[in-house]
Amino acid sequence: MNISKDEFFREVTLRICSSLDIKAALKSCYNYMKEYLPLDFLFLSSIDESMGALRLIACEPESARKEVNEIVPLPKDIWEWQLTLFNPLLADSKNHNPMTVKMASITNNKGKSTLPIPLHIDGKKIGSLALRSLGDGIYNKNHLELVESIIEPFTIALANFLAHQEILSYRDRLIDDNRFLQKELSPQFSDDIIGSLSGLRDVMEQVRSVAPLNNTVLLLGETGAGKEVIANAIHYGSPRSGGPFIKVNCGAIPESLIDSELFGHEKGAFTGASAIKRGRFERSNGGTIFLDEIGELPLQAQVRLLRILQHKELERVGGSKQIPLDIRIIAATHRNLEKMVEEKTFREDLWFRLNVFPINIPPLRSRREDIPALTRYLVNKTSREIGLHTPPAIAVGALDKLTSYPWPGNIRELSNVIEREIIRFKGGVLTFDSITGGHSEPEIQHLPEQNQPETMDKNTASYIRRVLKFTNGRINGKKGAAEIMGLKPSTLRSKMEKLGIAREDF
Known part of the structure; x- marks a missing residue:
């Protein structure tokens, strides 16, 4: 069936511009074009410069996806040839161009005729439209002249699609980043x-x-x-x-x-x-x-x-x-x-x-001189967080008590102790009479009167036992021993195993 190039251009342009869905638009073009051209398959691909490959955007019929790869990496020589190919080319076994023969092998195109149409803007290749028909030598110069008329509308359609995809990608990344960063x-x-x-x-x-x-x-x-x-x-x-x-x-x-x-x-x-x-x-x-x-x-x-x-x-x-x-x-x-x-x-x-x-980074017990300043900072910070207009004062001697404590849970444990003390605060001053959350003075305050203090392991074991007694042996969960000490449950269990402390004893 004969048709003028002008009419063919007009009808294909109307169809490729008929939908924002590139797949639907290509399907409309395919159904029209096969009335005037030998056409079993129609492929629209983009150039992926980051991978040195052709990336399939859409094809008709849709079942043809099973016969081709979504991404086709190209050898260096074929890639460079593709980037410089700006005119439609008859590609079948009768064409003895070694590049077309090699390309046919890569794209599983042996025994078929292909009419590739390069799509480019301002001297830059952005993709291609490929017509394919079963059998050798199917396409001729008349077919070539007809498809040359539709290069521009397909180029604009592909460029718009790629630009739209890039905008969507940036939008999704911004939304995703904003949500993630606000949370994290x-x-x-x-x-x-x-x-x-x-x-x-x-x-x-x-x-x-x-x-x-x-x-x-x-x-x-x-x-x-x-x-x-x-x-x-x-x-x-x-x-x-x-x-x-x-x-x-x-x-x-x-x-x-x-x-x-x-x-x-x-x-x-x-x-x-x-x-x-x-x-x-x-x-x-x-x-x-x-x-x-x-x-x-x-x-x-x-x-x-x-x-x-x-x-x-x-x-x-x-x-x-x-x-x-x-x-x-x-x-x-x-x-x-x-x-x-x-x-x-x-x-x-x-x-x-x-x-x-x-x-x-040294543990808190190795820099006790920082404990007073840390305590004041954490008291002010915690007071703001729970809505106290005026941070409570710290009792005379309380800082000495905190400074002499070994803090096996380091700053995290100090922060938990201060938060707990402020939550319990009913007026007056912060005394920190119960550093571990129990009801007795921490044993660290009653060191034996000897020249040699108790070892850190003994003090740590004593502290862990007091906390476990307070929690009735519960390690995990809210108000469990791990949370009170500012440790991960696995870390606390490791310390208990090292020090020979059994949870069942509490």
Whole structure:
């Protein structure tokens, strides 16, 4: 059936512009075009420069997707040839161009005739429209002249589709980031870290040295010693302070979800993956990611983390695309990673990559001079949070009591004690008569009158026993021993096992 090029152009243009749904528009074009051209299949593809590949956008009939790959990576010579191909080309076995022969093999096009139509704007290739018919030598110059008339409308349609997809992607990322950051990010760091001129002087000197750089930092210290505060100081004292600061507790994410949560996943990567998800690393692009309790990371995730440290790129679960990353990694742990390497529970190569600039954060008992200032700060902070207009005063001698206590749970335990004291406050002054939450003076106040004080283990064991007695042996949950002490239940159980304390005794 004959038709003029002008009429063919007009009718195809009306159809490709008939719907915002590119698949529906292509279907309308296919049904019309096959009346005037030999046409069994119609493919619309875009150029993916990041992968050096063709990416299928839509095809007709839809069942043809089974015969082609969604993404077709191209060898370097074919890729370069594709980028310079700006005119329609007859491609079948009668065409002895070695590039068309090679392309036919890559796209599973042997025994078929193909009429590829390059789509380009301002000298840049953005994709192609490919007509395909069963059999060799089907297309001729008349067909070629007819399809040349529809290059422009298909180019505009593809360009609009790609621009729309990019806008949707940016919108979704902004919505996603806003929701995530509102939930995850704490208020920005204040320069006035308590102890920076006393017990944390050496730590803060190291922070000031490393903050302006991009080096990986490893923070070492007991649970509750303030590793997150130091991570804040490094991030907000760096050139990345305007970027995201993503905090991850590696021990709080179930092992079955760790890969998806940290590295993201592609749509359809597994059952329930109904949409693309950007992981914590991808969200931190342009900023800093803080990996707390890095020692809890499963070995499988350690392999992925090692790749990020080595190559500054990641691959989502179920994906094949390498996503470049511009991030700084700060890791923290209370565990002995070197010992874990010996026990084969932590990768040695990852340990070497993380241990670039280690900072040891002293426990609170090693910087008792900071306890008075910390106490005043936490009293004021907690009072504001619970709605007290005037923070209560601290009784004479109370600071001495707090300063002499060993604080096995460090600053986190001190914060819990202060919060509990203020909640119970009925007027007068804060006395801290019951540091552990019990009803007796802490035994640390009654040290034996000997030249040699009791060991830290004895004091810690005594404290744990008093707290367990107060909670009737309950470790987990609200008002459990772990919460009162500011420790994770697993950490408390580990301490109990080490000190020979059985929960059943309480």
